[in-house]
Amino acid sequence: DAKTTQPPSMDCAEGRAANLPCNHSTISGNEYVYWYRQIHSQGPQYIIHGLKNNETNEMASLIITEDRKSSTLILPHATLRDTAVYYCIVRVVPGSGNTGKLIFGQGTTLQVKP
Amino acid sequence: SQTIHQWPATLVQPVGSPLSLECTVEGTSNPNLYWYRQAAGRGLQLLFYSVGIGQISSEVPQNLSASRPQDRQFILSSKKLLLSDSGFYLCAWSRPEYTSINTEAFFGQGTRLTVV
Numbered sequence: 552d553a554k555t556t557q558p559p560s561m562d563c564a565e566g567r568a569a570n571l572p573c574n575h576s577t578i579s580g581n582e583y584v585y586w587y588r589q590i591h592s593q594g595p596q597y598i599i600h601g602l603k604n605n606e607t608n609e610m611a612s613l614i615i616t617e618d619r620k621s622s623t624l625i626l627p628h629a630t631l632r633d634t635a636v637y638y639c640i641v642r643v644v645p646g647s648g649n650t651g652k653l654i655f656g657q658g659t660t661l662q663v664k665p
Numbered sequence: 666s667q668t669i670h671q672w673p674a675t676l677v678q679p680v681g682s683p684l685s686l687e688c689t690v691e692g693t694s695n696p697n698l699y700w701y702r703q704a705a706g707r708g709l710q711l712l713f714y715s716v717g718i719g720q721i722s723s724e725v726p727q728n729l730s731a732s733r734p735q736d737r738q739f740i741l742s743s744k745k746l747l748l749s750d751s752g753f754y755l756c757a758w759s760r761p762e763y764t765s766i767n768t769e770a771f772f773g774q775g776t777r778l779t780v781v
Contacts, residue, residue, distance in 0.1 A: 585769070589709075592753070592775070592777075593774060593775070594755050594757070594772030594773055594774055594775050595709070595755075595757075595770075595772050596772070597769040597770065597771070600769070638708075638709075652697075652699065652711060652714050653699075653711070653757075653770055654711060655701075655708050655709035655710075655711075656708055657707075657708045658708060
């Protein structure tokens with residue numbers, strides 16, 4: 552079962568920042584937070600991941616609360632091509648005696664509007 | 666660079682017919698391999714994963730089976746398809762856990778299976 556909670560849908564105006572929240576109140580110390588997105592009829596695409604520090608890459612920023620019970624994915628300037636389902640996943644660190652497999656929840660459908 | 670190939674892209678099969686979906690990965694060794702299914706309007710469900718040749722773990726009881734005859738080949742099969750097997754099937758790979766501690770998963774483009 553997925554161990555994260557996300558709103559089912561969100562809207563964002565084109566050019567504005569999209570802030571996608573995720574609750575993972577039962578996260579363990581050896582679990583990372585991963586974000587993927589799935590554009591319609593395609594395979595999921597990795598976005599970003601983090602443990603406890605905030606992370607930024609060319610696609611997005613990830614803000615993790617100090618208690619690690621929630622996080623926010625930020626797309627700084629959303630475009631129409633960012634319309635997709637965004638999945639927040641907690642994943643056990645590989646090497647802990649498991650495969651680090653990804654368990655997906657229902658995700659958040661982000662609709663970027665012109 | 667690493668690539669993942671999954672075929673066919675679409676498939677229409679009658680109830681009771683067999684199924685074989687193939688996935689291959691290039692440019693890496695000893696990958697972890699995964700099969701996911703996405704029913705219409707639903708999230709991604711992990712079906713099988715494999716950490717090596719001949720090693721298959723099943724996540725949910727179902728009408729499907731998986732095999733890994735070669736290091737970079739992962740096959741999803743069924744002897745007799747059911748209507749409920751319809752869905753979008755995705756293969757994915759990640760680097761073996763002993764090589765990296767934060768390894769993302771890379772997904773194929775998927776196979777849309779319709780059982781009629």
